Amino acid sequence: MVLECLDASRRPLKAYEILAAIRPRGVNSAMTVYRALGRLRAAGRVRRIESLNAFLAVPAGKETASPEKTLGVAICDRCGTVSPFWDEALASVAARDVSLFDVRSLTLELHGFCGNCRPPPG
Ligand SMILES: [Zn+2]
Secondary structure, three states: OHHHHHHHOOOOEOHHHHHHHHHHHOOOOHHHHHHHHHHHHHOOOEEEEHHHOEEEEOOOOOOOOOHHHHEEEEEEOOOOOEEEEEOOOHHHHHOOOOOOOOOOOOOEEEEEOOOOOOOOOO
């Protein structure tokens, strides 16, 4: 249910928003939601957006490897649209000056304006 809810959403959801959405289906405990989120994160299907304290579904088929390592998000600070992007090279580029560092996770959250909200040039 938690994954369905996140898959259906076009933006990241906070845990209490997920709970509110699935409460009519009989889930009444925030702990249940957090446990489900923990399992989904471990399986690579959900990513936590640290700067928003919210959760975003990782599309099926993109959950392989280490999603936390390769998934970045561009967040529109005006309309809230979140656009995920994948780049296998990001983590190694980020750590290239640290000798022999084995990157296990990378949090890359870009804040700015999406194409619709961007102020016109000039
Ligand atoms: Zn926008």
